[in-house]
Amino acid sequence: MGLIFIIISISIVWVASLWKIFFSHSKPTFLNEGTSLHKKNVLLVVAHPDDESMFFSPTINYLTSKGHNLYLLCLSIGNADGMGSSRKDELYRACVVHKIQLQQVNVLDHPELQDGFGQVWNHGLVAQIIEEEVYSHVIDVIITFDRYGVSGHCNHGDVHYGVRKFLHDSSPGNIEAWELVSINIMRKYSGLFDIWMSNLDVMQHPTGVMHCLLNEHPLKSFQAMAEHSSQWVWFRKLFVSFSSYTYVNTLRKIN
Secondary structure, three states, X not given: OHHHHHHHHHHHHHHHHHHHHHXXXXXOOOXXXXXXXXXXXXXXXXXXXXXXXXXXXXXXXXXXXXXXXXXXXXXXOOOOOOOHHXXXXXXXXXHHHHOOOHHHEEEOOOOOOOOOOOOOXXXXXXXXXXXXXXXXXXXXXXXXXXXXXXXXXXXXXXXXXXXHXXXXXXOOOOOEEEEEOOOOHHHHOOHHHHHHHHHHHHHOOOXXXXXXXXXXXXXXXXXXXXXXXXXXXXXXXXXXXXXXXXOEEEEEEOO
């Protein structure tokens, strides 16, 4: 009897989660000023090819669906295993799925910004590159990892600190910056169920400090990640299937 109750409860939450994604269309508040949606130039900064699809799909889908002008800066080609050239091409194909204009995608292969857990990136260099992108494209909003960087990868954290250094040292002062909130491993692999926890997190903070972005097109996220064929191995497929980051992103304002 207890097992049946658990199965029924899980099924109800699962169906409710699907309903919330596909049918509960609440009025957007992220980057929404006043009564009308003001189009922004947004710079998404990631460390490696596939970061955008594995971790930021809900954010990308939200921004493109609302008509914001999205730029993608990837600070390395992900050459830790010697597959950087292929991974770069895969990123461009994934961006086509995400409907990001390819002329607005910048993938770097800087000798001091190479992929790897033992590769510590210079935060000043990262800040300088971000500054060039911001002024070149008249960026209004920057989105990136938080200091933990979802998976604890040092390159993800370096991107975060590079953004912070830019904001502290060189930002013109009118730039908004947002970080993707890292969550514990139980929530990370809870898939659709984390939608409710993420919404609860946002409710516990002052209005405008955090936003919960649901992925209304999760199939597109799977299709984009599948373009990263060199990384599309069984454990990556499981990650995308069960990862809450496929279905919801919680963004927190960087002060």
